[in-house]
Amino acid sequence: MYLRETRRKNKDGSTVSYLQLAHNERHPSTGASTAKVIHNFGRAETVDRDGLARLVSSISRFLAPEQVAAAGAGEGVEILDSRRLGGAWTLDRLWERLGIGAAITRAAADRRLDAAAVERVIFTLVAQRALEPGSKLAATGWLAERVAISGITTLTDDQAYRGMDFLLEALDEIAAEVFTSVAHLLNLDLDIVFVDTTSTYFETDSPDELPEMADPVVDDGITRPAESGTRTFGHSKDFRTDLPQVVIAMAVTRDGIPVRCWTFPGNTADTAIIRTIKDDLAGWQLRRLVWVADRGFASATNRAYLTRGGGHYIHAEKLRHTNTEAAAALARPGRYHTVGDNLRVKEVHVAPGGDGDGDGGARAVRFVLCHNPDQAERDATVRANLVEHLREQITGSDAWTTRRRDEFVGSLKAKPGLRRYLRRTKSGLLRIDAAAIKTEAGLDGKWLLRTSDTTLTPEDLAAAYKQLLAVERGWRDMKGALKLRPVFHYREDRIRAHVQLCWLALLLIRVAETATGDTWRTIAHELDRLHLITLATDHGTVAQRSALTAGHRRILGALELPEPPRFVDFTLTA
Structure with missing residues (x-):
């Protein structure tokens, strides 16, 4: 029947x-x-x-x-293959919409390369970094066995390295074109750019000393440092000063979208890096630009550099051991203005050099002192705990020998949080420093901003600086979800190319997170359920995706992407 x-x-x-x-x-x-x-x-x-x-x-x-299953499948139907489709397909559509693929294709065509093949290789490396981070060799197996990506079925490690070399060679033109496309499509707020740096270390005993490695950059306060992936010893933000490293800088818009990444030798100072970043972004013809950077970028040379061509800056000042102008701003009396449940601000103008009051004129230095009452309570609690711990440690120290007291004080050099509350009497005895406690209490919950911009309100300045957390979140994703480290490359140019692949992956996942309001981890976990299944029948083979879940439709709807085609390929038996 x-x-x-x-x-x-x-x-x-x-x-x-x-x-x-x-x-x-x-x-x-x-x-x-x-x-x-x-x-x-x-x-x-x-x-x-x-x-x-x-x-x-x-x-x-x-x-x-089993009879129902056989009847539904028909005679001679066999599942040949099943690959993950959802994550790669979604990233591919974003890649296409943001114009990244088009920018790479045009740059490759100008160099008389197989533009379509080069673009697919680079996308595969970026998608692997976002979905299943691993080495470039691992990417070849990932594409061959685990994932379905349109336009490419196989990848060799040689193709991967050549694609990285091309990306680095054409980076300036690709980055500029991608920035223009992303800014237009996402309607980004480009008046304020956030800049921060991090470092990543390598499991090797010595720094690079090969001839092809770039020479260390000497910071003369004027010359912009050149980009390089040279591994050298320097101040490690990962607390691994025993290992050589590189320094990575990132620029992020107010919307949290990373627009560019840079790599420098591991001993390059933050104060020098800002010059390279400013010069590179200057060619993008931005209208009015305010740079927001952490206190590591604070120097008179940097401030002068950032204001060239009408630019402006916002950066934090050190509260302890600071310069005379910042110290004058901290000491200036005045009322705070409440701008939120947990934020008060006070604007202060200081004359150059910190001498006298600034009248808000052209030469006055503008500061905004911010105070968070909730943070102040937390700071006071932490300080009380530190002081109590220190008191317990020095109890009975009057009976110690002078050498033992010297050794104890020396052990606190690596613990500034404790050391600042300890003082020694003229006779060498150890005591709690009440004056230091009083001074520190005056800094609870405060941070001090210096700016050259006279148009932004104190509230806007405080809010802008708080958004610097968007950059810090980018570093966490780089080192966490995207597994920036460990880096398996030895050549400095390949190290820089690896960082750029991570930047492109971060750009894609940040756009996805912004549109969906969810974390990339959750998005990728749901998309991972969508597979491409290849079936063999008596009449040939067919590649068909699995059914969409409600989660898939929600993600695609938020990203304004169409549903993937149900059938991808038909091959009829001759």
Whole structure:
């Protein structure tokens, strides 16, 4: 018994189809098999398909589970392959929408390369970094066995390295074009750019000393340092000063979108890096630019450099051991203005050099002192705990020998949080420093901003600096979800290219997070459920995606992306 379809051709040339339930019977005389219609369902386009589904369901009640599966799959149907599709397909659509693929294709075509192949190689490396971070060698197996990416089925490690070399060579033009496209499509606020640096270390005993490595950059206060992936010893933000490192800088918009990354030798100072960043972004023809940077960038040379061409800066000043102008701003009396439940601000103008009051004129230095009452309470609690701990440690120290007291004070050099509350009397005895406690209490919950911008309100300045956390979150994602480290490359140019792949991956996932309001970890976990399945039948092979879940539709809807095609490929048996 089976469902058959018959067709009849009308006089006007149109064709009408009919569905019938039939079974075959043998003719009593000739023995030939002939079809006998049991029930006529009518025209195919008007048939009650819900009724057919109920009929199938009712028949299935009388079959074993394996018989139902076999009946549904048909004879000779076999699953040949299953690959992850959702994450790579979504990233590919974002890659296309943001114009990244187009920028790479144009740059490759200008160099007479196979533009389409180069673009697919670089996308594969970026997608792997976002979905399943690993080495470039691991990427070859990942593409060959685990994921489905349109336009590429195989990848060799040699192709991966050549793609990285091209990306680094064409980086300036690609980054500028991507920035323009992303800024236009996402309507980014480009008046304020946030800048910060981090470092990443390498598990090797010595710094680079090979001839092809760049020479260390000497900071003369004027010359901009050149980008380089040279591994050298320097101040480590990962607290691994025993290992060589590189320094990485990132620029992020107010919306949290990373627009560019840079790599420098491991001993390059933050104060020098800002010059390279400013010069590179100057060619992008931004209108009015305010640089927001952490206190590591604070220097008179940097401030002068950032204000060239009408630019402005916002950066924090040190509260302890600071310069005379910042010290004058901290000491200046005045009322705070409450701008939120946990934020108060006070604007102060100081004359250059910190001498006298600034009247807000052209030469006055503008400061904004911010105070967070909640943070002040936390700072006071932490200080009380530190002081109590220190008091316990020095209890009975009057009976110690002078050498033992010297050794104890020396042990606190690596613990400034404790050391600042300890003083020694003229006779060498150890005491709690009440004056230091009082001074520190005056700094609870405060941070001090210096700016050259006279148009932004104190509230805007405080809010802008708080958004510097967007950059810090980018570093956490770089080192966490994207696994920036460990770096398996030895050549300095490959190290820089590796950082740029991480930047492109971070750009894609940040756009996805902004649109969906969810973390990339959650988004990728849901998209990972969407697979591309290749089936073999008696008539050939077909590649079909699995059914979309409600989570898939929510993510695609938020990103304004269409559903992936249900069928990707058909191959008929000859």
